[in-house]
Each structure stands twice: as structure tokens, then as C-alpha cells.
Amino acid sequence: MAAIQQQNEAQPDLEHGIDYWNQQSADYNGVLGGFGNGSLPRVDALGSRQFLLYLRPDLCQVESALRLLKPTPPSHRIRAVDVGAGVGRVTSDVLLNLVSDIVLLEPVGIFIQEGFKRCSASQEQDEPTSSFVPWKGMKNKTKSVNFIQGTLQDFDPSHPQERTKPLGRIGFIPDHVNDDLESGFDIVWCQWCLGHLSDPDLVAFFKRCKNALRDSKSFIIVKENLCSNADDGGPLTVFDPDDSSVTRSDSAWKEVFKQAGLTLLHQKVQLGFPIGLFEVKMYALR
């Protein structure tokens, strides 16, 4: 097993990370480090949707089936979990376009409350109140978002409500809500939050996610910043003391995937982001 080189010895600190995010504004600008008002959110969401549809072209059919079969939803509902979800940006702009049920996990109170508020408001109103993409399927209650406050370290997607604080479900309510939550996920979406975990915590988290995949078509998506590999091409991480997170190189990510027993199905660099940012890559794993 390759040793991961670090530019310094510091490791992510859970409380420091959460304190940092508590100081940011509960909006796209806050969760995107000041890049919430330009093209980045739209480019990011389009890249993510393309990546998902490459892996699961059938998700388009789920969307059209939901429209055609209203008000009776199709028997096979596609379920995703959006972890470290901030104000629900990925949920609203990526996942609700393509899947039927989402569990949104976020530890920071101001972020998850904002996501919950926007999602509730979209049930009542004909048009979204902001320039955000509407929460598709919320108004007619064909889709659902389940809000859970908790950390990646504590979260077990096989038992989403253990060691977390369930805040409520908006939209579609199945007959057996708890059974539904415990029956595994088609997609686990992890974006711009895994740097808050040390390697051992991340490996353990991935193993729990792998166990919670619903079937042979299910996968985990990791969309994260990359630093350069070490000079010899080996894994490297860079620590950021501001938010107490690590940025991993491509080799460092692949080393962690290997330790977690995950197979890489597909990978793609996100294009079109402003110059000067870290490279961002999407990995699909099972």
C-alpha cells in the first residue's frame, strides 16, 4: 500500500471544520467559497447531470415516467443520498432532476434549515422564489427530500436515522417511511465535503456507503478538488488550516478507494470552471 505524502502533518478536525462552515452565509456563495453568483453553479450542475446520465441513461426515463404516470408514481423509485449537502444545491440542481427520493445529510444547522425552508416553500408556490432551479416534483409531491442533520463520520447510509437528527420529509410520503429509508441507495453523492475526513475515517465511510448500495446498478459519486500528485506521481494531500480540510491528489483519492475496496467505474474532469481553482474531478465507484 502506497504511503500518502502530506505537505504537513495536520489532519482535519471535525469541530473546526463545522465552526468554519457555521461562519459562512447560508446560500450558494457561502457553500461555494464566493463563487455562487457566477457561472460555476450552473456549469457544475450540468457537468454532474451529464456524468450521471452517462452512467444511468435510464434516469431520464424515470423522470418522464414520473410525469406520465402522475399522480401514481412508478413502483421502482430511484433513491439518492446527498452528503455534506450544504444548502441543498446538488439536491435541487442535479438530483431532483433525475431521481425520485433524496436523503440530504448536512451537519450545519443554518445550511440545512435554509435547504429545508426553500424546499418547503417550493411545495406551495407556482414559481421558485429565487433564481435557483426549481425543486422539480416538490409541488406535485411526486418526489421527496428527507432532511437529516449529521456528520459523515457518524452517518451509516444503511441506517440513515441512527446517530443523526432527522428534521423531516418534504414531498412524496411512502406507505412505510422507515422501511423506505432503510432499503439502500441507488446513488450516494459526495461533493466538496470529503476533505473534512481523515483517510481512516474516509475509508470507513466509503465501506459503509458500499454496504448501503441497493443493487448492481448502484454507485457512489465523488466530486472533489484535486491537488497535484507528488513529483514521483504518488499520492499527496495538502492541508487547509482555514476550514481544517485536506485536498487530495488523484493518486491519493485512488489509494483511498482501493483501501475501501471500491472499484472505479468512470472518471471525468469537470471542465469550464474559472481559471485559478483546483482541478475538480468526478469519480463513479462501486
Ligand SMILES: C[S@@+](CC[C@H](N)C(=O)[O-])C[C@H]1O[C@@H](n2cnc3c(N)ncnc32)[C@H](O)[C@@H]1O
Ligand atoms: C464546500 S461545502 C459543499 C456543500 C455541497 N456539497 C455543495 O456542493 O454545494 C462543504 C460542506 O461540507 C459540510 N461538512 C463539513 N464537515 C462535515 C462533516 N464532518 N460531515 C458532513 N458534512 C460536513 C459543510 O457543512 C458544508 O456544507
